[in-house]
Amino acid sequence: MAGNNTSLQGKFGIIIGGSGLVGGAIVHYFKKKWGCEILAPNSKQLSIRDSEDIRGFFQELRPDFIINSAIAAIDSNPKISFEINYLGTINIAKVAAALGIPYIFFSSAAVLPEGENLTEENHRPLRPAMSNYAKSKLMSELTLEHLRKTEGLDHTVVRLAIVYGKHDHKIQGFHRLLFSVADQSMPMLFTGRNVCHSYSNAKKIPYFLRHILLNREEFSGQTFHFVDPNPVRLAQLILTIRSYLELKRPREMYLPYPVARFGANFLKKAIKQLIRLGIDARMPPELMFLKNFYETQTLSAKKLKSSSFVDSFPNESVFTQLPEVIQYYLTRWEQLNLIAAYDKEFFDPQRLSEEFLNSPETLLADIHADRVSPFSAFRTDKQ
Ligand SMILES: NC(=O)c1ccc[n+]([C@@H]2O[C@H](COP(=O)([O-])OP(=O)(O)OC[C@H]3O[C@@H](n4cnc5c(N)ncnc54)[C@H](OP(=O)(O)O)[C@@H]3O)[C@@H](O)[C@H]2O)c1
Structure with a gap:
């Protein structure tokens, strides 16, 4: 080429x-x-x-x-x-x-x-x-x-x-983390206070x-x-997801690694026993990365930055994308019956569903007067 x-x-x-x-x-x-x-x-x-x-x-x-x-x-x-x-x-x-x-x-x-x-x-x-x-x-x-x-x-x-974005149909990596917070299966923080990763x-x-x-x-x-370019503190990310979902769990308590490892080993043994009894059970695959939740690993973006590539969305980060990503996955997981239904207003940044439910006339008036803009911008030119 x-x-x-x-x-x-x-x-x-x-x-x-x-x-x-x-x-x-x-x-x-x-x-x-x-x-x-x-x-x-x-x-x-x-x-x-x-x-x-x-x-x-x-x-x-x-x-x-x-x-x-x-x-x-x-x-x-x-x-x-x-x-x-x-x-x-x-x-x-x-x-x-x-x-x-x-x-x-x-x-x-x-x-x-x-x-x-x-x-x-x-x-x-x-x-x-x-x-x-x-x-x-x-x-x-x-x-x-x-x-x-x-x-x-x-x-x-x-x-x-760690890749984040929509359309992960398997619930793995970052989206498994999101899932654990959403279905409240994470009682406290499985990480250290200052552990950082790249996304x-x-x-x-x-x-x-x-x-x-x-x-x-x-x-x-x-x-x-x-x-x-900027690494992310895992605890901050989990707590931000928690606050978007307006949940109390996980509590802001840091589970020490030896305790987490002990728990994972215990689970491994329990699952072996269940399999022996003919019950289909699997370890969550992410548990093989448990140690990584407790270790900082950040990748330098210097070479990328000094190349001729220009980032078209320099202000986007996992934090700015969270509302969109949460909205997408919660809707999907609810439809698949993987999590209990969430009140849509929790993750509707403009609170439009609430307006739709309670005051549709005001919503319509706001839309027609351009006070809110819920529509996508359609363009004919290809970017
Ligand atoms: N997601 C992350 O957080 C992450 C992090 C670091 C690196 N990466 C790297 O990014 C790449 C993409 O990852 P991903 O997260 O997009 O993976 P993914 O969502 O699990 O998708 C895996 C893809 O591989 C295809 N595949 C599996 N077995 C195949 C086979 N035998 N022949 C042909 N295709 C096969 C699957 O096709 P079917 O559905 O048709 O089976 C599916 O399209 C991988 O190289 C991964 O190592 C991902």
């Missing part, structure tokens, strides 16, 4: 993992907003676990780029993690190298140790004891670099931290990808942390 192009219009891209949180946002922007021709097979149409499937799929296709945001379930066994997260990633990289096209791969903060302001050069040493997820991500990063040197692969690794805004990712696809000379062969 030429370095001085300014548009992806007319380009044909393949997005693997397009039904996921990150992939879904990319498909939406690339296809609907930027007029790109996109093919986003689901895992039944193309399972990247199967190299024959990959070969068959790409036989006839000549894409201009490939984006891989597929990932096995976080608690998958070593075989599935290895085959999807590593072998699948590398087999697709080989297709991209053979076709001479850019390949964008998502990695994760899981490859990094704890610490502050970690840079793209940092990563944990590859060790057997790493989680299957972290191990497969780190191995992928290292093999992609190897393929760049040996087969001329034109790739970019985008390392994400990635799902909505901004497509803008970055578009930019790096149009500027291969600058971004080829590089790894970037794609994170909001």
